[in-house]
Amino acid sequence: MRKLVPVALAALVTLTAIGSIAPAQAPSNLVVQTGTEPPGLDLTATPASATAAVVLYNVQECLVKVDRHGKIAPWLAERWHTSDNRNYTFFLKHGVRFHNGRELKASDVKFAIERAMDPETKHPYPGYYAAIGDIIAKDDYTITFSLKEPNANFLLNMARQGSVIYPREAVDTLKTSPMGTGPFKVAEWVRGDRIVLARNPDYHVKGLPKLDRVTFRFIPDPNAALAALKAGDIDASIFGLGPEHVAELQKDARFTVTIGETTNDVIMAMNNSKKPYSDVRVRRAITYGINKPEVVKGAMFGFARVIGSNVDPLNPYFVDLAQAMPYEPAKAKQLLAEAGYPNGFETVLKVAPQYYYTVRTGEVIANQLQKVGVKVRIEQIEWGQWLSRVWKEADYDLTIIGHAEAWDISNYANPKYYFRYDSPKFQEIWKKSEVTVDDKARRELYVQMQKMQVEDAPVVFLYIHPRLVVAKKGVQGFWKDLPIPSADLAEVSWAK
Amino acid sequence: MVAVAATLLFVSALVFVVIRVLPGDPATLMFGTQGDPQAIARLREAMGLNRPLGVQYVDWLAHAVRGDFGVSIQYDVPVGSLIASRLPVTIPLTLLAAAFMVAAAVPLGLFAATHHRRAGDYFTMVISQIGIAVPAFWAGLLLILVFSVHLGWFRSGGFDGWGAGPWPGLRSLLLPAFALGFFQAAVLVRATRSAVLDVLREEYVRTARAKGVPELAVLAKHTLRNALIPIVTVAGIQLGQLIAGAIVLESVFALPGLGRLALGAIASRDLPVVQGVTLFVAGSIVIINFAVDLLYGLLDPRIRYE
Numbered sequence: 160m161r162k163l164v165p166v167a168l169a170a171l172v173t174l175t176a177i178g179s180i181a182p183a184q185a186p187s188n189l190v191v192q193t194g195t196e197p198p199g200l201d202l203t204a205t206p207a208s209a210t211a212a213v214v215l216y217n218v219q220e221c222l223v224k225v226d227r228h229g230k231i232a233p234w235l236a237e238r239w240h241t242s243d244n245r246n247y248t249f250f251l252k253h254g255v256r257f258h259n260g261r262e263l264k265a266s267d268v269k270f271a272i273e274r275a276m277d278p279e280t281k282h283p284y285p286g287y288y289a290a291i292g293d294i295i296a297k298d299d300y301t302i303t304f305s306l307k308e309p310n311a312n313f314l315l316n317m318a319r320q321g322s323v324i325y326p327r328e329a330v331d332t333l334k335t336s337p338m339g340t341g342p343f344k345v346a347e348w349v350r351g352d353r354i355v356l357a358r359n360p361d362y363h364v365k366g367l368p369k370l371d372r373v374t375f376r377f378i379p380d381p382n383a384a385l386a387a388l389k390a391g392d393i394d395a396s397i398f399g400l401g402p403e404h405v406a407e408l409q410k411d412a413r414f415t416v417t418i419g420e421t422t423n424d425v426i427m428a429m430n431n432s433k434k435p436y437s438d439v440r441v442r443r444a445i446t447y448g449i450n451k452p453e454v455v456k457g458a459m460f461g462f463a464r465v466i467g468s469n470v471d472p473l474n475p476y477f478v479d480l481a482q483a484m485p486y487e488p489a490k491a492k493q494l495l496a497e498a499g500y501p502n503g504f505e506t507v508l509k510v511a512p513q514y515y516y517t518v519r520t521g522e523v524i525a526n527q528l529q530k531v532g533v534k535v536r537i538e539q540i541e542w543g544q545w546l547s548r549v550w551k552e553a554d555y556d557l558t559i560i561g562h563a564e565a566w567d568i569s570n571y572a573n574p575k576y577y578f579r580y581d582s583p584k585f586q587e588i589w590k591k592s593e594v595t596v597d598d599k600a601r602r603e604l605y606v607q608m609q610k611m612q613v614e615d616a617p618v619v620f621l622y623i624h625p626r627l628v629v630a631k632k633g634v635q636g637f638w639k640d641l642p643i644p645s646a647d648l649a650e651v652s653w654a655k
Numbered sequence: 656m657v658a659v660a661a662t663l664l665f666v667s668a669l670v671f672v673v674i675r676v677l678p679g680d681p682a683t684l685m686f687g688t689q690g691d692p693q694a695i696a697r698l699r700e701a702m703g704l705n706r707p708l709g710v711q712y713v714d715w716l717a718h719a720v721r722g723d724f725g726v727s728i729q730y731d732v733p734v735g736s737l738i739a740s741r742l743p744v745t746i747p748l749t750l751l752a753a754a755f756m757v758a759a760a761v762p763l764g765l766f767a768a769t770h771h772r773r774a775g776d777y778f779t780m781v782i783s784q785i786g787i788a789v790p791a792f793w794a795g796l797l798l799i800l801v802f803s804v805h806l807g808w809f810r811s812g813g814f815d816g817w818g819a820g821p822w823p824g825l826r827s828l829l830l831p832a833f834a835l836g837f838f839q840a841a842v843l844v845r846a847t848r849s850a851v852l853d854v855l856r857e858e859y860v861r862t863a864r865a866k867g868v869p870e871l872a873v874l875a876k877h878t879l880r881n882a883l884i885p886i887v888t889v890a891g892i893q894l895g896q897l898i899a900g901a902i903v904l905e906s907v908f909a910l911p912g913l914g915r916l917a918l919g920a921i922a923s924r925d926l927p928v929v930q931g932v933t934l935f936v937a938g939s940i941v942i943i944n945f946a947v948d949l950l951y952g953l954l955d956p957r958i959r960y961e
Contacts, residue, residue: 196919198685198729198923199729199730199731199786205685205686206686206689206690207685207687278693278697281688281689281694281697281698281701282694283686283694284689284691284694285691285693285694286691333732335730335731335732339782349740349816349911350730350737350740350911350913350916351741351911351912351915351916352813352814352910352921353813360897376812376813376909377909378812378813378909379906379909380907380909381907382796382907383796383799383811383812383906383907383908386796386799386800386803386804386811386812387811387812387813387909388937389804389811390799390803390804390807390813392803392808392812392813446936513922541922542679542684542922543677543678543679543683543684543922543923543924544677544679545679546679546683546684546687546688547678547679547680547683549680549685550683550688561690562688564689575692586809590849596732646725
């Protein structure tokens with residue numbers, strides 16, 4: 160036994176030495192960490208942002224693209240034309256090839272979008288295509304969409320994750336190995352561990368992609384992700400680290416920390432159909448009773464932007480209303496008294512700890528609301544239960560969640576949505592905004608809606624969840640902001 | 656065999672009911688907060704979730720007895736191949752952890768028993784108490800901090816497979832196996848100590864010592880062998896615990912094993928996968944118990960099975 164111990168130790172030291180002299184990773188490869196594994200890779204079957212992060216713009220692309228600044232840019236279509244905002248003609252780029260080598264034609268676009276419109280395909284966003292009447296492929300490179308009525312979001316919807324173009328012959332493998340025209344092809348998916356993307360040598364944009372291979376590693380635990388970054392097992396973390404890690408990583412010379420904006424507005428929803436929140440005075444009181452900058456400091460370590468409405472700063476119609484209803488506990492108490500609650504009331508806040516920030520934010524808010532007489536009991540529930548009880552059945556008083564989707568003001572025009580906010584006036588303005596194509600007029604409608612959101616306080620608009628990218632020094636080209644839930648890596652490279 | 660089949664049937668029915676009773680169905684979870692109610696309803700219909708619970712279970716059972724465990728809702732891959740793809744992580748991890756557990760527990764338990772009520776005994780018991788008290792996930796994070804982040808000896812997480820030889824795989828599994836096995840060893844140390852102490856009080860041990868048999872031979876031949884039955888019993892139970900403990904550590908070390916598969920499947924209500932993994936684990940535990948029963952016969956020839 161005694162003789163065996165040194166032998167075992169020697170073997171261990173030898174083995175570790177062999178491990179530590181493994182060849183260094185080639186600079187054309189990148190390993191990025193992401194917190195959530197996609198629930199399938201078919202963008203036409205799931206709205207999951209985890210799927211979009213990997214597939215959208217990396218593997219599959221659309222006629223147009225939301226660029227890193229949030230602007231709609233020509234992509235598979237090199238230009239488009241409309242004279243009446245009802246008929247849009249797209250002119251496809253020549254020589255764009257799918258990953259199987261076949262050239263993209265107008266008939267492929269027609270097939271993909273008509274499939275998205277077909278209720279039988281179970282597409283997650285049927286509403287995006289509701290305005291489309293006819294799709295006519297005039298020749299191999301020209302396609303016209305005729306709308307039943309003008310739709311202000313038509314081009315945006317054509318750039319979104321549900322509108323990717325893929326070859327009809329690959330439709331059966333979309334969920335496991337999607338094919339498209341993107342800068343990368345899906346090379347391997349080791350379920351539970353990683354997805355590997357390999358360079359598409361025939362990519363239609365010259366000089367892109369800059370990397371040969373990208374590995375998305377799924378590490379759900381933020382502490383494990385931090386350890387992997389520090390141990391050098393991953394080159395970058397794009398979705399997963401929390402704001403609590405920022406200060407430590409900013410001091411570490413080995414890494415670059417990028418903090419940007421997202422479309423993820425974190426709100427505290429109040430059940431508008433239930434007492435006491437059916438009374439607007441109570442909803443306003445709750446808003447006045449919350450010190451948002453303190454919430455950001457306590458829950459997000461200061462790394463988030465306070466908001467006053469649902470429209471995020473990446474939206475061109477954004478109006479900064481963060482100060483519209485500032486922290487005024489005296490006013491909150493007065494409004495509560497007017498509403499018949501001079502001594503406050505007790506309420507339950509349901510949060511899903513899967514999203515760490517909801518619990519932390521809830522704790523800070525519970526403490527603040529206590530000062531105006533509202534006693535908040537926090538109930539943590541599993542995500543599946545949250546979706547079922549809160550989102551589906553509106554069985555809640557208060558809840559906190561981030562809404563990551565861009566241009567989602569329509570949720571406030573839907574009285575059946577879990578906020579149960581039912582304002583005919585708001586619904587009318589929103590309907591008008593959907594069919595108003597003139598930018599100035601539409602902006603005015605959006606300003607009106609944002610102001611109504613302050614007045615009616617259907618929810619408490621708290622802050623924008625920050626985009627946080629931490630990468631090894633030398634990795635460059637990540638998008639700073641996230642106007643669309645895509646981790647577009649085409650321009651990412653290692654500095655020479 | 657009948658008992659084994661009844662156990663597996665009971666487990667499968669229980670899991671089926673529990674997963675179905677939990678609020679949230681796979682269609683809702685798949686769409687999250689962005690789901691269109693009509694799209695969710697169509698998906699529910701396509702998944703067959705609108706059928707009565709009993710019909711769904713009988714349908715699943717009819718396929719399962721023919722070896723068809725269905726297709727994963729999340730991954731769109733047959734459950735059997737999904738489970739098979741996770742075994743190269745979970746089986747070596749569990750075996751390595753068991754090896755660490757036995758290698759640490761038996762010598763320490765023996766040492767404690769032979770130093771009964773002396774410093775060595777108390778020291779071992781303190782170590783074992785720490786092992787019982789320390790949660791495996793915390794131990795895992797601590798080990799990552801020391802051996803991956805600071806020393807760089809092992810991988811902090813992830814698994815590259817066995818294709819490139821044994822070392823890359825071992826480099827991923829040694830730390831979680833150590834965290835899992837060493838801390839599970841704490842219970843086995845106590846069981847070993849207690850079993851050895853009982854045997855050491857036997858008259859035949861006293862006789863062997865009186866005859867001048869060397870102490871090492873007394874311990875190995877006369878004591879340990881006779882104390883092995885309770886030790887093997889506890890080790891068998893611990894092996895089942897290791898499989899359960901792997902669920903937590905596979906998450907901490909981001910390993911694509913069976914535990915993490917089960918965890919993800921429960922979160923996304925991927926019932927075919929939950930059923931498949933549960934049956935596999937239940938079946939493994941039944942086999943381990945059977946192996947332990949067989950070992951009794953080898954260890955003590957007086958034990959015979961009809």
